[in-house]
Amino acid sequence: MSDYRIEEVTEEQLAREREVQGGLAATTRELIDAVLRSTVPDDEMIEIRKELAAITERLRASQIPSSHGVTINPEGGTSRNYGNAVVGMRNPIAPPLDITWHEDGLVTTDFHLGAAYEGPPGLVHGGVSALLLDQVAGEAAAAGHKAGMTGTLSLRYERPTPLGELHAEAKVDRVEGIKTIVVGHISDSEGPTVRCEGIFIMPRWARENGEGKPSIFE
């Protein structure tokens, strides 16, 4: 299942998936937060663990063999990356980010990070900021019609990022051959906390000219 697949999906089916599969993932995100923060007695935790194991078995009665991959809808070119660790609607680990592509090439997202994304006390894990910025920067590259794989990503932590309501944005800074250089940042209510620069490269299979090794690491 792990592949780019072309699959025609109706608007009705998409809406149903959002409601049922997306709803199940959303509730699981709440459960993750509760599992992490709960202080109920040990006996209750042990009992709940048994119940969750039984539910897991019921869900596994029918499942995809490995991971979701990405499905591209020929109608309108929308894609479904339901399993994506940052934006995947079906992925309980994803916050998930809802990223808006603006006409001028800027991509933006507003989101909330709770206890599950903690590193230092009360603060967003530095690696979580990197995780989210990789996705946001990658989408900025794609919005500039320069979709690609991450070549390099550099992060500069200017000050701590508090858990809570946050914003991220990115845009293409410049294009150099097969390299698209994107800049972005995460900010809280007082301004940017982490800045990034990413170099995205067109995968070999997506380029007309398949010759040579991408020279992004020189």
Add this chain to the structure above:
Amino acid sequence: MSDYRIEEVTEEQLAREREVQGGLAATTRELIDAVLRSTVPDDEMIEIRKELAAITERLRASQIPSSHGVTINPEGGTSRNYGNAVVGMRNPIAPPLDITWHEDGLVTTDFHLGAAYEGPPGLVHGGVSALLLDQVAGEAAAAGHKAGMTGTLSLRYERPTPLGELHAEAKVDRVEGIKTIVVGHISDSEGPTVRCEGIFIMPRWARENGEGKPSIFE
């Protein structure tokens, strides 16, 4: 609750927490994978969603107010960062990494990443690699007695990282004043896939000399 706290905890209590709280988180990780990959009928998903919501309420009957922070045990200096997004025993989002500190300063970890950590089809999300390397590199800095906050982190994606069994390691490359420069990588069975260099700085509160702004961004 989000703070560094000194708290004496017995070995017995730690073992009990590992079993009960750690066990609940481990089962929740299985559930996350099942929620993501399940193809059971809509009716069953809707029913399961209701059951998960009810379990979430039971867990919330008693909970910490915000996030876990870090608890430091005065006996032996062990710390509990149960909520950490990468290594937190109680955090269902964390794989979790079990990182070994070796005597020569190298830190290493072997781990498995499943469907929930996907980016491109069948591959680890580039941002997940960044997330994990940030933690591994930070621990390498700490193992070198130079614990600190991430100042900068630079990632170089040399080839795709497949989902599955993986390894990561890092070590201090050099120390320059308050900056500790760490290098590391993630590898699959065929060698390194992503390399990183991180600069970690001693937080102001942890330094003897509280003057001046950390000049890591020059």
